[in-house]
Amino acid sequence: MPDEIWVSTVGSNSRLFDKPGIREKHYGQDWAPPQFEMDAPSEQHANNYRRHARGEKLRREEFVEAAYVFHPKRWSRVKDLFAVDGFFCVKGKLAELLKEFDLGDGELVEFPIYEMDKTTRLPGPFYFLNFGSQKDCFLPEESKKLKAGPKNPTTGFQRWRAIEPNDGDIAVSASALDGADLWADPKLKSALFMSGPLHDAIEAARLGIDFSFVRARIV
Template identity: 45%
Template sequence: MSGKVWFSSVMSNYLIGNKQGLRDKYYGEDWEPAQHEVIRASAKVLEAMEKHTHGYALERTDFPEATAVFDKKCFRRVGDLFVVGRFYAVKERLAEVLARFDLGNGGLVPFPIFQEDLKTPVEGKFYYLNFGARKRTILPNESKNVELVASNSATGVEIWKVNPWAEDGDVALSAAALAGPDLWIEEIVRDGLFMSEALAAALREAKFKIDFELKECAGLWRRCNDRVLPRPALRFRNPAHHPAGSIYRQNPCGGKGGRLSAINWRRFECQREQDCAAHQHGDTRRGAERFGHRTSCF
């Protein structure tokens, strides 16, 4: 996987799955009523939905057996990514793109969509997007515009969400994000998809009629001769200067904490590239100063 990772907030888009004109049939159950109102789900379906949104691979019988169109006008508006029951599904063109990448233990599960008679198949191919990869690489304390939404004092587990106004570089990940599947869900992030640079590029190139709301993550790594080097922390918490423990970016050229200006950020990145080059030419002392120890400039 290349040295870039992308975050998608598409799972937070409530318009996906809203009034699609579909009714579902689960295994061993009758067809749901033909209505736009959300049907109360059984405990079994809710359990499967919870696993689905947390990135666990499901069995075929966990998904609806089939779905059918009862409102053609609404169904015509359904995009390449949609919802069947309470599970994400994709149309054929998006499936073809996803199939080229590592989806972990999940994959694409075909299912039928019928017309109003519940017998005649709708033209086209449709697939459930069976998530099957989970990672724990996000670094909340190094990130910006992330919010703690739940915590368990007994286990120490915290659940975070990325705010809708997050920008490129706000979400920080460890180098472990570069390994493994191209599409995954972070264990401690609610309603977020993460993907490799290759997959993000393929989605952009295909120009689907859906906004995946991609934001580039800040990878806390740099590569020098295939060696992964840690990236210095870019934030600090200073309750003395900033009420309520607000997190601010640290000024790379000294001084009080605050947002990095575009100029200072470019100077910071330029200096890191110089350090990387110095490391490649054997100047390990300089690399150690920059990457292993804090200096006056950082």
Template identity: 35%
Template sequence: MCDAQRHTQFVRGFSADLDDGEPQVFSRQEKDDTFSKNDMGIPLARDRFPEKVYWRNKWKFDKSLPQFFHSGFIFINEKAANILRDHDLGQGALYPVDLFENDRVTPIEANILTLCIGNQKDTVLLDQSENMKRLWPRHDFFSPQLWVEDDNIVVDRSCLEGPDLWADPKIKFVFFMSDRLGQALIKARMKNAVKLVRCRVS
């Protein structure tokens, strides 16, 4: 399980511009809809993801970019993308994105892609899992506690079939990957870069 989306150290201040006059313009409602559907693993077309994002702070961006970061959209670098490409992404996809300074002209040199999760597997066994919380009363959406540990979350054996990357539609703000994909990221020394948490298969 990738748990990076819920932790502030993975947030970077980039935004798809709302009104820059480009052919591709995202309203706030459209962005929120994309965030929600991507979080649930619903396949989404290229035009639901930005081709450009802008540093939204007043000072110049002068830091190196991590291998995984997010600001609503999920971003990964080329190294991580190459590992994902070597696995079965199903209806998931990687879309290139250009980064710019807040002047909206100066490029930030980086090979970055946005991640469309694109697959659903309803496999988390809530009655066997630990450190899970219901997010809202009367709604069946759950999320791991921030202190979730390896093997706290139990998944059904059916998760072993199909794509190597997916979301469970009832579990918010995390996504899942096969052991073979997880091990490939660990071998590339990216376990902490994507904050991997091991799940137990029942």
């Protein structure tokens, strides 16, 4: 419904993103080794990942350059929402569905995934989900089942995390109804906000992905 707002905590579902059987190449660097264990991220990559998680729009070169499949069996199980080195990615039916909605300042950024030879490109297409759109709509003081993060002593800014919320536990202002269909609010970690129509389209598509949707309460 147009007058509904939904929240997805799919980013907290580690099983969905665990060991997809692909590794990456950052710009100006060598290919990552074909193993599930990840190296410690550089300071720059860690910063880019944090910005991505907050819903900030990244430049193309701030994502990884490309990826390759080193474990075909694992890759064969990957659904239309996955991650490459921490960045949200989409393919298939979900990618086509998102193209039909208003992503605001966000966009789908195509990137290549190669076979084990790092030369033969998989048909794809594959995209980074470059969120780009943020709304200051989350109301922690009106919400339930939250865990508070540390408060910035200078700015007073504070982030929160929803702990297994139910419908109505997360409150948003009516301004959430305006603008993009998909966005993040920097005050709420590991959560994506969606309009009613986008939520309904995802549910109707039967993607086999547990988005952990809960309906927000509009105050």
